Amino acid sequence: MGTNGHRLAPGNETAARYRGSRPTRTRTRTREDFVNRTHTVVDSPYGPLTLVATGPELSGLYMVEQRHRPPEETFGAPGDRDDAPFAETVRQLAAYFEGELTAFDLPLHLDGTPFQRRVWAELRRIPYGETWSYGQLADHIGQPTASRAVGLANGKNPVGIIVPCHRVVGSSGSLTGYGGGLDRKRRLLEFEARQQLPGLF
Structure with a gap:
């Protein structure tokens, strides 16, 4: 457990080299067989957290009781956590939680x-520790x-x-519309805010 009291298992390695890392590379495709x-x-x-991979790429990260969580049978066979992309995903998640x-x-x-992929691509442009409204997100994609x-x-x-949909809020700043539940959304936003202003907490 790190100084922030957050734990991720397995693979709790963290390193300063992760801070300010490059934006996520994304390859989007049409639906394929599972x-x-x-x-x-x-x-x-x-x-x-259930991590799903399609070949060497991460295609899902789902919480328990998440809205729009796909059926378990679509997740494929159990994978090896030491293989791509799971090992690196676990390392980066551990660093994020620390x-x-x-x-x-x-x-x-x-x-x-x-359209969904355009929205998801724009989500990755929302800066860490900040929020956009749904209207702002619509503006950013030109609609x-x-x-x-x-x-x-x-x-x-x-x-x-990883694709930070938790950073989108209502026009008044209200917490609304998070598939993982509003309590998780609130906790994620509060956690990121604390990292931005560590001297105040």
Whole structure:
């Protein structure tokens, strides 16, 4: 357990080199058969996280009782945590939960419609420790009247935390619309805020 009281198992290595790492590389594709999918489950401060891989790329990160969580049979066979992309995903998540990582750098396979993938790509531009409203997110993708559709796409983000849909809030700043539950959303935002202003906590 690190100084922030956050634990991730296995693989709790953290390093200063993660702070300020490059934005996540993303490769998006159309739907494929599930034959190349594998999964594993790791502990986190927010409960067990199911990691799903399509080949060597991360295609899912799901919390327990998450809204829009796909059926378990779509996750594929159990995978080896030492293989790509699980080993590096676990290391980077551990660094994030320790407050050492502010931007993930992992190969992603995001399976969705073109509009959903545009929204998910823009989510990765929201700075660590900050929030955007659904309207702002719609503006950023060039569709200012599509805030409702943006909210629906945000809720179906397949890779939580790493693609930070928790950083999107209501127009008044209210916490709304998080598939992992509002309590987890609040805790994630408070955690990131503490890392930005460590001297105040």
